[in-house]
Amino acid sequence: MILRLEEIYSRLLGRYGCLGWWPADSPFEVCVGAILTQNTNWINVEKAIANLRQADCLSLDGILRIAEGQLAVLIRPAGYFNVKARRLKDFVSFIENDCAGSLDAAFSGELEVVRSRLLKVKGIGPETADSMMLYAGQRPSFVVDAYTRRIFSRLGLVPENIGYDDLRNLFMSSLESDAGIFNQYHALIVEHAKRHCKAKPLCDKCCLGNVCCFGSKL
DNA sequence: GTCCAGGGCCTAC
DNA sequence: GTAGGCCATGGA
Numbered sequence: 001m002i003l004r005l006e007e008i009y010s011r012l013l014g015r016y017g018c019l020g021w022w023p024a025d026s027p028f029e030v031c032v033g034a035i036l037t038q039n040t041n042w043i044n045v046e047k048a049i050a051n052l053r054q055a056d057c058l059s060l061d062g063i064l065r066i067a068e069g070q071l072a073v074l075i076r077p078a079g080y081f082n083v084k085a086r087r088l089k090d091f092v093s094f095i096e097n098d099c100a101g102s103l104d105a106a107f108s109g110e111l112e113v114v115r116s117r118l119l120k121v122k123g124i125g126p127e128t129a130d131s132m133m134l135y136a137g138q139r140p141s142f143v144v145d146a147y148t149r150r151i152f153s154r155l156g157l158v159p160e161n162i163g164y165d166d167l168r169n170l171f172m173s174s175l176e177s178d179a180g181i182f183n184q185y186h187a188l189i190v191e192h193a194k195r196h197c198k199a200k201p202l203c204d205k206c207c208l209g210n211v212c213c214f215g216s217k218l
Numbered sequence: 219g220t221c222c223a224g225g226g227c228c229t230a231c
Numbered sequence: 232g233t234a235g236g237c238c239a240t241g242g243a
Contacts, residue, residue: 039227044240045224079240083226125226147222190224 003155005174008208009181012188015207021187022135024049027103029058030136034128035087036078047077060101063092085122094121094189107137134186138145140179142171143186147193155208 021073036045051074072085099105118129133141153160
């Protein structure tokens with residue numbers, strides 16, 4: 001049986017309930033987290049964010065002000081710290097110079113225009129741009145990640161090697177364009193993946209019929 | 219010791 | 232246009 005996207009959402013919501021993503025105190029913090037979490041465990045990101053907060057650098061001005069080398073030291077626990085320090089600097093420069101220092105301005109305008117503007121910033125790829133738009137800007141841009149591709153290809157809904165934009169388009173054309181739903185759906189996918197898709201061997205009580213649950217790698 | 223985590227850029231073919 | 236290498240920490 002092939003499950004539809006709405007049915008999968010309904011099952012995940014029934015299983016895990018409202019998750020209330022993203023775990024951050026402000027839209028700016030969401031953006032910082034989106035960059036820091038690239039290919040990195042969230043636990044390590046939290047440590048880096050705690051360092052930034054303690055150093056009073058968890059703000060646009062804070063990151064503009066601090067030297068890149070010092071920034072790298074603070075975010076060290078998140079890994080790739082030299083790369084990510086540069087990316088954070090590039091991002092705040094974009095907000096300061098191209099958006100008049102306003103995150104609201106960065107997220108204002110036609111959806112795909114906002115997205116393509118973000119994608120021009122070095123270090124912001126599709127997933128990071130969509131995460132920022134959805135979780136910091138409350139814009140209905142669906143976030144696809146490795147978990148999404150893994151689960152939905154295992155369920156037989158898409159090819160394993162489907163491209164990012166193709167998978168994003170599938171969700172966005174199949175679901176009501178609602179930031180609240182997109183927010184929940186992505187959060188539910190991540191929650192499900194963390195609990196089930198890494199289970200070895202097959203986990204039990206999988207609300208998607210165990211199909212997606214057989215180790216983290218195919 | 220090995221694998222993996224809520225990616226993205228750059229270089230070679 | 233795309234596959235492969237690189238960036239790097241910390242927990243399982």
